[in-house]
Amino acid sequence: MPERTVASWTAMITGYCHNGLAEEGITTFIQMLENECPIEFTLAAALQIVGENCNPRFICILHGYITKGGFLKDSFLQNSLIGAYAKSGVLSEAVKLLERFRSRDVSWTSIISGSVLHGSMHEALLVFFRMQEDGVAPNEVTIMSILRACSFIGRRRILQWVHGLVSKLGWHQHELVLNSIAETYLTNGYFSEGIQLFFLDFVSMARDGILPGRRLPLSYSVVVIPII
Structure with missing residues (x-):
């Protein structure tokens, strides 16, 4: 087999990452360290693997390597590292890193989605409030x-x-977001707000010539049918 380059190692690790093969990706990354120094993209792929695999110990090892190698100035790696900690449920470390870095747009969302993933709902809201104080607009994933x-x-x-x-x-005006808000109102028993959103959505769809029944969330039928 031809001698592997940094690019070929990175391609292999990225491939394992995209295919959900965490163990193979980590093993390949360790093998790479014996022969080559990884680049930013390699480290980001490794962070994604260990983050999705919920391996806080290996994230700490990568964190140390990134710091010692002088890679921590890279905003892409900053977000990748914060995202890995958040996905693994190490939210305190993720927030601590967030406070240090200037590039926060992606990082806020990483911590919020990670908090929700691990059931830390109040923490997710607190981070969201701080995100608003920081003047960062949420994206669809955040919402x-x-x-x-x-x-x-x-x-x-x-x-x-x-x-x-x-x-x-x-x-x-985003259909998925609108339906999710209505679902949340109805699920928690706030029928007036939920049904009001339903009718706004109904009118909007009728205006666009779309058959409303094809897109109604389940909660609409649960609440509306008994009223009828």
Whole structure:
């Protein structure tokens, strides 16, 4: 077999990462360290593998390697490292790193989605509030994660605040987001808000000439049918 280069090692590790082969990816990365020095893309792929595999110990090892190698100045690796910690549930370390770095746009979402993934719903909301204080606009992943947290916590005022923010940012016209907000209202027993959103969605779909029944969330039928 021809001698492997940094590029070929990186391609192999990235391939394992994309195919969900965590053990093979980690083994290949360790083999690479015996022969070559990884580049930023290699380290990012390794972080994704250990993050999705929930391996905090190996993340700490990679963190140390990245720091000693002087790679921590790279914003792409900063976000990858924060994302790995968040996915593994080591939220305190993820937040600590977030405070150190300037490039926060992706990192906020990584921590919020990681918090929700590990059932830390209140922590997800706290990070979301800090994200707003930092002036960072949420993306679709952020919003969907926060709505899951709101659904779990079940506080009307918090959900109304998130709903207002979503409308202010223009996400209320996004079908998936709109349905998720309505589902969250209805799931927690806030029928007036949920049904109001249902009719707004119904009118919007009718205006566009779309058959409404094809897109109704399950909660709509659960609530609306008994009323009829």
